Amino acid sequence: MRTPDELRQLKDRAIAMRRAGLSRRQIREALGPIGSDTLTRALQGEPPPGWTRRPRAKDNIRAQARELREMGLDYEQTAAELNVSKGSVSLWVRDMPIPPHLSVKESRKRSAEGVRRLWAAKRPIRDAARAGVISAASLEIGELSDREVLIAGAIAYWCEGSKSKPWRTDDQVAFTNSDPGLIRFFLRFLHTVGVEPNRLTYRVLIHENADARAAERFWSDVTRADLARFRKPTLKRHNPKTVRKNVGEDYHGCLVVRVLRSAELYQRIAGGAEGVMKACTDTAR
Secondary structure (H helix, E strand, O other): OOOHHHHHHHHHHHHHHHHOOOOHHHHHHHHOOOOHHHHHHHOOOOOOOHHHOOOOHHHHHHHHHHHHHHOOOOHHHHHHHHOOOHHHHHHHHOOOOOOOOOOHHHHHHHHHHHHHHHHHHHHHHHHHHHHHHHHHHHHHHOOOOHHHHHHHHHHHHHHHEOOOEOOEOOOOEEEEEOOHHHHHHHHHHHHHOOOOHHHEEEEEEEEOOOOHHHHHHHHHHHHOOOHHHEOOOEEEOOOOOOOOOOOOOOOOOEEEEEEOOOHHHHHHHHHHHHHHHHHHHHHHO
């Protein structure tokens, strides 16, 4: 039996997830064991997200089948695109005229256009469901304790930071990433372990045809560090044969956060990462 305080907390969490766009099933999965009646009372007065109020799947697929038929696709092509039986397609479009014979090129063109329009209708629903799952998982994390920051920071560094090698001992902390959120988290980790801001330097890694100065200003805003603490940018040589997606105003390169006098800190991070992995290995046994 839940106490009144527990019920209030459960209701607040359920409402927050509902307003974030989650369905009842997603909320129940996030909250754990909870009865349907309890969830209904918790969500009383909260309308369902728009993406759950969609037409019946059969009606939706039937409309898509007729649209594809109008574009010239035959029964087999339509059934393959919609992942339904050929017999179902026949029932849905049998009142429509047989499309004229098309060339292979035109048939492929119309088929591609049909797929594009099909996914244009499906993508918003899929994206809304995806966003709901991500939002629910984010809400489950909540506030982090210092111990949790230390564990997550050690593993994050062991994934993305520079590491000493048997053939090249170099116990220095240098963390490189292009994700502003991960850079902010690493800076919180450094603050938690007692690293003063004056021990940090920054360097931008970016392609030579990008705006390095604008990237430095961007990362200065992210880290709240003075530009005087930024070292000379490292420019990557541009290869015209490479089709890069990371271009435009949203491209800011990577940031290297380096900690001065960090040999002991590196060893603590290495020990923390080893401890986490050893604990997981022992549990697996």
